Amino acid sequence: MLKVIAPGKCILFGEHSVVYGYPAIAMALGINSTCKIKRISHNQLRLHLKDYDRTFNFSSIREIRSKFPQEFKNFQVGFLSVIDRYGIDVLGMEVQISSDLFMGGGLGSSASTAVALMGGLGSFFDLDLDKAQISDLAYNMEKIVHGNPSGIDNTICTNGNILIYQNKQFQTLENIPHSNFLITYTNMDHSTKVAVEKVANLKQQRPEYVNKIFRTIGKVTDKAEKVLKRGNIAKLGDLMNKNQELLTKLGVSNRQIKKINKISLKNGLYGSKLTGAGLGGCVIGI
Ligand code: MEV
Numbered sequence: 001m002l003k004v005i006a007p008g009k010c011i012l013f014g015e016h017s018v019v020y021g022y023p024a025i026a027m028a029l030g031i032n033s034t035c036k037i038k039r040i041s042h043n044q045l046r047l048h049l050k051d052y053d054r055t056f057n058f059s060s061i062r063e064i065r066s067k068f069p070q071e072f073k074n075f076q077v078g079f080l081s082v083i084d085r086y087g088i089d090v091l092g093m094e095v096q097i098s099s100d101l102f103m104g105g106g107l108g109s110s111a112s113t114a115v116a117l118m119g120g121l122g123s124f125f126d127l128d129l130d131k132a133q134i135s136d137l138a139y140n141m142e143k144i145v146h147g148n149p150s151g152i153d154n155t156i157c158t159n160g161n162i163l164i165y166q167n168k169q170f171q172t173l174e175n176i177p178h179s180n181f182l183i184t185y186t187n188m189d190h191s192t193k194v195a196v197e198k199v200a201n202l203k204q205q206r207p208e209y210v211n212k213i214f215r216t217i218g219k220v221t222d223k224a225e226k227v228l229k230r231g232n233i234a235k236l237g238d239l240m241n242k243n244q245e246l247l248t249k250l251g252v253s254n255r256q257i258k259k260i261n262k263i264s265l266k267n268g269l270y271g272s273k274l275t276g277a278g279l280g281g282c283v284i285g286i
Contacts, residue, residue: 001036001037001038002036002037002038002120002123002124003034003035003036003037003120004034004035004116004119004120004123005032005033005034005035005116006032006033006035006112006113006115006116006119006157006158007028007029007030007031007032007108007112007156007157007160008028008029008031008032008033008099008100008101008107008108008109008112008157009026009027009028009029009107009108009111009112009153009156009157010026010027010029010107010108010181010183010275010276010282010284011024011025011026011106011152011275011276012025012026012027012162012224012228012240012275012284013025013217013220013221013224013239013240013243014217014218014220014221014243015247015274015275015276015277015278016195016196016199016214016217016247016250016252016277016278017213017214017217017218017221018150018152018165018166019148019149019150019196019199020203020214021166021167022166022214022215022217022218022221023164023165023166023218023221023222023225024150024152024164024165024166024221025162025163025164025165025173025221025224025225025228026152026153026155026156026162026163026165027156027161027162027163028156028157028159028160028161028162029101029107029108029183031100031101031107032099032100032101032112032116033097033098033099033100033101033109033112033113033115033116034096034097034098034099034100034116035095035096035097035113035116035117035119035120036095036096036120037093037094037095037096037120037121037124038093038094039092039093039094040092040093040094041092042057042092043059043091043092044057044058044059044091044092045057045058045064045079045090045091045092045093045095046093046094046095047075047094047095047096047097048094048095048096048097049072049075049097049098050096050097050098051097051098051099051103052072054072056068056069056072058091059091060091061083061089061090061091064076064079064080064083064090065080073144074110074114074141074142074144074145075097075117075141077140077141077143077144078114078117078118078121078137078138078140078141079121081118081137081140082118082121082122082125082127082137086125086127088121088125088127090121093124095117095120095121097113097116097117099112099113102185102189102282103189104189104190104191104280104281105185105189105190105276105281105282106190106192106274106275106276106277106278106280106281106282107183107275107276107281107282108153108156108157108276110141110142110145110146110153110192111138111142111153111154111156111157112157114137114138114141114142114154114157115134115135115138115154115157115158117138117141118134118137118138118141119134119158122134122137131158131159134158135151135154135155135158135159136154138154138157138158139151139154142154145192145193146192146193146196147193147196147197148196148200149192150165151165151168152165152170155170159172161173162176162228164221164225173225173228173229175229176228176229176231177229177230177231178231179231179233179236179286180286181284181285181286182264182269182284182285182286183275183282183283183284183285184260184264184282184283184284184285185281185282186254186256186257186260186280186281186282186283187256188254188256188279188280188281189280189281190276190277190278190279190280190281191277191279192276192277194277194279195252195277195278195279196277198251198252198279199250199251199252202250202251210250213246213249213250216246217243217246217247220239220242220243220246221243223239224236224239224240224243227239233270233286234270236270236271236286237269237270237271237272237286238270238271239271240270240271240272240273240284240285240286241261241265241271241272241273243273244261244271244272244273244274247273247274247278252274252277252278252279253274253278253279254278254279254280256280257274257278257280257283260272260283260285261273261283261285264283264285269285269286270286271285271286272284272285272286273285
């Protein structure tokens with residue numbers, strides 16, 4: 001049996017504007033998604049999605065193409081890319097996918113399961129994929145889930161660490177001093193696709209207003225990169241609060257997020273903001 005894990009992620013600065021080419025900073029979390037693969041005697045692909053308590057059996061490649069349930073189309077894309085790009089026969093194996101991350105929590109559950117699956121298939125079939133290839137394959141799966149992803153989620157879930165990302169390029173931030181972060185769940189799952197579409201609609205209605213917000217978020221993120229390196233937590237907190245204000249103007253905050261921010265700041269945190277797409281999901285504080 002082969003087992004591959006991929007970490008979840010948390011966006012520190014720059015969500016949403018990153019979709020339009022501005023920089024964002026993301027870090028990997030020590031909470032993972034897992035893909036387990038083993039050979040089975042039946043000439044089938046057996047896919048077990050543990051968190052959904054669902055198992056699917058496909059007896060031929062044609063069935064993988066035609067009978068994949070619509071709600072899990074992202075996994076179909078993952079399997080088909082290995083079949084079509086690398087000419088691999090995926091029958092005769094069982095693939096189990098699970099995640100310790102909240103689904104719809106903004107912590108990269110879909111990207112990390114995608115990376116775990118593509119890394120798992122790559123290893124199982126000795127495809128010798130490098131990280132860029134794994135990330136690219138996971139990106140194709142992410143397009144199904146998110147519509148228009150920037151690529152930051154699959155990049156951080158593949159490469160780990162803490163990185164700054166812009167326009168499909170990234171740089172790992174080295175020697176960042178230790179800091180403690182608090183991640184709080186709003187108890188509301190969210191859809192990244194819906195939140196990204198909401199911002200896109202606002203941008204269409206009020207392009208100048210939204211572009212100005214994006215530019216300001218970009219400046220906040222650039223400053224945050226420098227401040228992170230210096231380990232100035234109070235200043236980093238200020239920048240997180242500023243980023244939260246700008247995200248609120250984009251319409252992706254809500255009452256729960258606001259309440260968590262307020263409680264966090266009242267209890268001694270330096271900064272607090274939504275992380276990921278917003279409209280629910282998680283809040284990160286420092
Ligand atoms: C989602 O984790 C981050 C967003 O910026 C979308 C994306 O970058 O694809 C909201």
